[in-house]
Structures are given as structure tokens and as C-alpha cells.
Amino acid sequence: MTFLLRSGALVLLLAAFAPLTGCSGPPKEGSFVAPMKTDPGRAGDAATSDEYIIGAGDQLSVFVYRNPDLSEGGVAVRPDGRISTPLIEDITAAGKKPKELARELEQKLAKFIQDPNVTVIVRSFVGPPDRQVRVIGEATDPIAIPNRDHMTLLDVMIATKGLTKYASGNRAVIVRVDPDGKRRSINVRLSDLIKDGDISQNLEMVPGDTLIIPQSWF
Numbered sequence: 001m002t003f004l005l006r007s008g009a010l011v012l013l014l015a016a017f018a019p020l021t022g023c024s025g026p027p028k029e030g031s032f033v034a035p036m037k038t039d040p041g042r043a044g045d046a047a048t049s050d051e052y053i054i055g056a057g058d059q060l061s062v063f064v065y066r067n068p069d070l071s072e073g074g075v076a077v078r079p080d081g082r083i084s085t086p087l088i089e090d091i092t093a094a095g096k097k098p099k100e101l102a103r104e105l106e107q108k109l110a111k112f113i114q115d116p117n118v119t120v121i122v123r124s125f126v127g128p129p130d131r132q133v134r135v136i137g138e139a140t141d142p143i144a145i146p147n148r149d150h151m152t153l154l155d156v157m158i159a160t161k162g163l164t165k166y167a168s169g170n171r172a173v174i175v176r177v178d179p180d181g182k183r184r185s186i187n188v189r190l191s192d193l194i195k196d197g198d199i200s201q202n203l204e205m206v207p208g209d210t211l212i213i214p215q216s217w218f
Contacts, residue, residue: 054093054101055146056081057126062105065117070109074123087112098122130208135160137213138167147207154202156211157194168216169194174203175210 054060058077062085064070070086077083081094088108093101098120109116126132127146133156134144140161145151153174163169169191177183190213192198 051097052122052125053128053131054096054098054122055126055128055131056094058093058122059124060093060098060101061121061123063119063121064105064109064113065119067113067116070113070116095128132207133205134210135213136210137172138164138215139211139213140164147205147209151205152202153188153190153205153211154193156205157190162194163190163213166215167191168214172211172213174205175212176206177208 054077056077056079060072060075060077060083062072062075062083072085075083075085077093081092082090083093084090085105088105091101091104091108096104102118102120105118105120106116109118125146126144129144131147132144133147133151135142135156139157140163141159143160145156145159157163167190170189172188172190174186174188175183176186186203188203188211189198189201193201
């Protein structure tokens, strides 16, 4: 009798777990399927990597809805990273996204007007130093260029208007700081790229790169 009771309990227990262990085919309509795990960092990086960061030298427009007297069409980000707008003498802009700066301006303007609505538009771009590509040495126009996605060495040379007649293009070096903070040098043959069309030298630039073009020895 005891054996029959235990056998009956075992049958009921197996019947209860059967729906959980016996589903080897595709899920039926209305059933729950656990989502696949993904790399938590990639989605966030993809969403934020393209958001512009304001830098010293940028030109901004600050628009305050229904308050033209408080709006400014040309606000320069000073070398100290700050800007000045009506009613707000100094506020740090460099290192912030335009929407972040707009929210801070709204908080400060709330002392003077009711429910301020601010929009910040970047009119000309320089960007923070760690997102620039710098060119020094024997370029026709040595400058710092705001980095953009997939910018190449050829793009940089077009922006700097090429090499001077004294340049030793094939001894040029890209100085790059890796994510771990280590500095390394990459030799590039600019003359072969520009004059001979050697596309193998058309490297993709990385924000923070410095291109050094030395002078010819003779």
C-alpha cells in the first residue's frame, strides 16, 4: 500500500514538471521565451558614441523659446570652456553635450522666467582636444581638425592643403595614444599616398591622433 502511494506521488510530480522539461520544439503562440543575452556595453556605446561634445572654440546658438531678448545667435565657447548669455554671465559649456548644456541653462533661467525652454545648436565645430586630429610640421596649413567617423589620412591632408616643398612626407609619423594610455608611433609615407596614390598608406585616423610631418634633410 505504501509503495502504491509513493508511486502515485511520483507520477503526479513527473506530470507537474513535464511542461518544463519536455519543450524541445519551437515555442507555441503565447508562450514565454527568455531573451538572448547581449553585450550590455555595445548598445550603450552605439547610442552615445556619435553624440557631439562641445569644445573650446565652438560657436553656439542659444535659443530661448518665446524670449528673443534672451536668445543669442552667436555664442563663442571661450578658451576656458565657458560661455556668457543674457542673464547668465558664466557657465561651463566645454565637455558637455548640447542638450546637457540646454538643461543647465533652463535651470539657471528658471530664476528669472517661468518654465524656460532652451535649445542649444552647435554652429561651427572644433570639439574637445581628445576628439581632434592635430597636424604639425611641414603641412601647408597645420591645424587641429574635429574628428569625424571614418576620417582617413587623405582627408586630413586635404584639410591641411597638402605638404610644403620642404616636407619629408615619407618620414611622417602618427602619434597615437591607445586606450590603455600607452603612446605609440605609426610611420606613414605621405608622399607615396599623395603623389603616387598608394592607398595602402591611407590609414583611418583616431580621435586624439597627432600627425607629425618632418622637414627634409636637404
